[in-house]
Every structure is written in structure tokens, then in C-alpha cells.
Amino acid sequence: MKRVDDFRLRFGKQELVPIMIGGMGVDISTAELALEAARLGGIGHISDAMLPTVADRRYDTDFVKEKLKQYKYNIDNSDKSAVKFDLGQVAESTRLHVSKTMEAKRGSGMVFINCMEKLTMNAPRETLTVRLREALNAGIDGITLAAGLHLGSLALIEDHPRFRDAKIGIIVSSVRALQLFLRKNAKLNRLPDYVVVEGPLAGGHLGFGMDWAQYDLRTITLEVMEYLRTEKLDIPVIPAGGIFTGSDAAGYLDMGAAAVQVATRFTVAQECGLPKDVQQEYFKASEDEIEVNTISPTGYPMRMLKSSPAIGSGIRPGCESYGYILDANGNCAYIDAYNREVALHPDEKKISVMDKTCLCTHMRNFKCWTCGHYTYRLKDTTRKLADGSYQVLTAEHIFHDYQYSTDNKIVLPA
Numbered sequence: 001m002k003r004v005d006d007f008r009l010r011f012g013k014q015e016l017v018p019i020m021i022g023g024m025g026v027d028i029s030t031a032e033l034a035l036e037a038a039r040l041g042g043i044g045h046i047s048d049a050m051l052p053t054v055a056d057r058r059y060d061t062d063f064v065k066e067k068l069k070q071y072k073y074n075i076d077n078s079d080k081s082a083v084k085f086d087l088g089q090v091a092e093s094t095r096l097h098v099s100k101t102m103e104a105k106r107g108s109g110m111v112f113i114n115c116m117e118k119l120t121m122n123a124p125r126e127t128l129t130v131r132l133r134e135a136l137n138a139g140i141d142g143i144t145l146a147a148g149l150h151l152g153s154l155a156l157i158e159d160h161p162r163f164r165d166a167k168i169g170i171i172v173s174s175v176r177a178l179q180l181f182l183r184k185n186a187k188l189n190r191l192p193d194y195v196v197v198e199g200p201l202a203g204g205h206l207g208f209g210m211d212w213a214q215y216d217l218r219t220i221t222l223e224v225m226e227y228l229r230t231e232k233l234d235i236p237v238i239p240a241g242g243i244f245t246g247s248d249a250a251g252y253l254d255m256g257a258a259a260v261q262v263a264t265r266f267t268v269a270q271e272c273g274l275p276k277d278v279q280q281e282y283f284k285a286s287e288d289e290i291e292v293n294t295i296s297p298t299g300y301p302m303r304m305l306k307s308s309p310a311i312g313s314g315i316r317p318g319c320e321s322y323g324y325i326l327d328a329n330g331n332c333a334y335i336d337a338y339n340r341e342v343a344l345h346p347d348e349k350k351i352s353v354m355d356k357t358c359l360c361t362h363m364r365n366f367k368c369w370t371c372g373h374y375t376y377r378l379k380d381t382t383r384k385l386a387d388g389s390y391q392v393l394t395a396e397h398i399f400h401d402y403q404y405s406t407d408n409k410i411v412l413p414a
């Protein structure tokens with residue numbers, strides 16, 4: 001029976017272990033986690049979500065404080081259109097995070113950055129341009145375009161000196177999304193270096209509606225591979241979402257996938273950014289404690305633990321500090337939901353908002369426990385300790401389990 005290590009992902013002359021750890025915002029897929037994947041010969045992702053606040057936490061900058069100081073006057077105003085990002089600070093936070101990560105890189109693998117189009121930051125084009133260009137300037141090995149169709153994203157960097165040398169991939173959940181991307185970018189004469197096909201069992205936001213359960217990764221992956229074959233396009237296809245064991249992964253590689261993208265298994269790694277107590281919540285979760293809901297103001301369904309503190313939370317919108325989801329006109333669905341509840345309950349100090357959440361604040365504070373469908377199997381990947389808690393794993397252990405295991409077995413830690 002084949003195992004993942006029997007395969008290699010090829011980018012030109014470079015050969016990699018065909019395991020890619022997916023981007024997990026906000027700093028859940030840390031530099032430390034991505035660097036482990038690279039050291040072990042695979043690909044890791046850092047995330048470009050909310051980098052000004054990530055930089056404050058990691059590199060002692062004061063970007064959030066400075067933004068809040070500038071816009072404090074607007075906190076009680078429901079119109080957030082004036083709350084803009086300082087592009088210099090966005091660039092500086094990206095430069096810091098990417099360059100410090102790349103300086104620490106060891107081994108033969110690669111570190112990519114996950115870049116979500118839905119982080120529109122009250123100036124979609126301008127902020128995305130800065131984020132993409134600065135990541136390239138700071139030496140990132142590759143960019144994975146995520147959470148959006150990215151029809152105009154490549155054009156924003158086509159004149160960058162690294163446009164053809166850095167790896168660039170796109171995440172899609174259907175052939176149609178891939179067709180649109182390829183058609184729209186045909187004139188740039190630059191195909192993506194890889195396509196991640198993300199199915200409905202993934203963590204984070206889903207590229208499906210609430211009918212996600214009607215789709216399956218295997219079928220969509222085959223459709224994408226078939227489409228590329230008919231178009232005579234030789235682009236590596238990388239399925240993602242619910243690939244839980246090395247054997248699951250080997251099955252996709254045997255089917256013709258170039259690599260797999262995985263994430264959920266690594267949410268319980270020491271190197272992962274989730275706080276230790278939250279990792280225990282992931283371990284403990286049972287299948288009926290995981291749901292796909294519509295509380296994300298982005299409009300995409302999102303999978304998370306039902307016990308996430310973000311659900312039902314009625315905090316004041318944090319746009320003056322954060323504001324990453326504000327659209328081109330300064331709107332966010334949470335602001336509307338919050339204002340509606342405030343108007344309905346004028347005398348209440350603490351209100352509850354059920355239909356949307358302040359995603360920036362809650363992702364920043366690890367209070368939105370987004371996770372993959374198979375999170376309920378994480379308890380089977382480790383040992384229970386004497387105090388009743390579950391043993392956190394090393395990223396190396398999980399990576400090697402994917403790389404070497406057979407027969408759907410999962411090796412427990414020593």
C-alpha cells in the first residue's frame with residue numbers, strides 16, 4: 001500500500017514532500033508552524049490576516065494603538081467609512097512578519113502566505129496591493145490566494161520583479177471558480193503554479209453555501225483535474241478539507257493530486273497559535289459540537305465549535321482598532337446586526353447578537369473557534385494525560401504521521 005512519502009510535489013526542479021499546511025488566520029498557522037513544515041521538506045503557510053495586530057503581539061509595534069488613537073472619535077458612530085488603514089503601517093507589518101519568518105527558514109521546504117481577498121479593509125484594491133507586493137518584497141516563497149475569486153489580484157503585482165519567480169496559487173471550491181480565474185488572467189500569460197481544491201469539510205470559511213453537505217472533495221478534485229487535462233494545462237492540483245490520515249492523503253496522491261493541503265490535525269500542535277486551553281476544547285469536541293453557521297460577516301459560511309465565545313457575543317464593533325472586514329464603503333454586516341439589537345434593547349447594558357459576530361475582534365482574541373469537520377477525531381490522535389487533559393503534539397510528529405503512515409493508522413505520540 002502506498003504512503004505519502006512515495007510521492008513528491010515537483011515545482012520545476014524542486015522536489016518537496018507533498019504535504020502543505022494550510023493558512024489559518026489570525027496567526028493560528030504561526031511562523032513556527034510554517035517553519036516546521038519547511039524544515040521537514042514540505043510547505044507551510046503563514047497568514048496575512050490582520051498583520052498589524054499580529055505584528056503588535058509579535059514584534060512590539062503599536063499599530064492598533066495608533067489606529068485607535070486616530071479614530072477614537074468615531075467609536076459611537078455607526079458610519080465607519082472614515083476608518084481607513086494607514087497603508088504604510090500595513091506594509092510595515094507585512095514586511096516584519098514575512099522577513100522575520102523567511103530569515104528563520106531552514107531546510108528544503110517552502111513558506112507561503114495565505115492572502116484572503118475578503119479582508120477588504122475599507123479599501124480592497126489598495127490594501128490588497130500593499131499586502132501582496134510587500135510579501136514579495138520581503139522574500140516569501142509563494143502566495144496562496146484565498147477567500148475570494150481573486151479576478152483582479154494578479155494584475156496588482158504583474159509588474160513586480162518577483163511576479164514570475166514566486167509561486168502563486170489559488171484556492172477554489174469548484175471548476176467554475178477556476179475557469180473564471182484562468183479566463184480573467186489569461187492576458188497576463190502567467191498560470192498559477194498550483195490550484196488548491198478546497199472541499200466542504202475544511203476549517204475556516206467555506207467556498208460553498210449552506211448546502212455544503214451536498215458536495216464532496218473527491219468529486220470536485222476529479223472535475224478540476226479533468227478540466228485541466230482537457231485544457232492541456234499542467235498545473236499541480238492540491239486537494240484540501242477532511243484529509244485526516246496519511247492514507248487519506250496517499251489516496252488523493254495516487255489519484256493524481258500533486259500534494260495535499262491539511263490544517264485541522266495541526267490545530268493541536270505545540271507550534272500552533274491557538275492558546276493551550278482552546279486546543280483542549282478542540283480535542284474534547286464531539287461531532288455534534290461542531291457546526292457550520294452564517295455568523296461571519298463576510299457572507300461565507302464558517303465551521304466552528306458551537307461553544308465558541310464569539311457566537312451570540314454582542315460586543316461593540318471594533319472597527320476603530322481593527323476594521324479588516326469593512327467593505328469598500330465602510331460597511332460590515334456585524335455593525336448592522338449590532339445596531340439593530342441596540343435599537344431593540346435601548347436599556348440593556350449587555351446585548352446579544354445571534355446572527356453575526358464581530359469577527360475581527362473575536363479572531364484576534366482566539367474566541368471564534370473555527371475548525372475542520374473532523375476536529376472530533378483529534379482526540380484519537382493523542383494520549384489522555386493523568387490530569388484528564390490531552391497531550392499536545394509536535395508539528396513534526398503530525399507531519400511525519402501524514403508522511404509515513406499506512407492502513408489509515410494514526411501513530412500516537414511517545
Ligand SMILES: Cc1cc2nc3c(=O)[nH]c(=O)nc-3n(C[C@H](O)[C@H](O)[C@H](O)COP(=O)(O)O)c2cc1C
Nearest residue numbers: 022023024025146202203204241242262263264372
Ligand atoms: C483553524 C482554521 C483556520 C483556518 N483559516 C483559514 C484562513 O485564514 N484562510 C484560508 O484560506 N483557509 C483557512 N483554513 C482552511 C485551511 O487552510 C485548509 O485548507 C483546510 O482546513 C484543510 O482541511 P482540514 O482542516 O480538514 O485538514 C482554516 C482552517 C482551520 C482549521
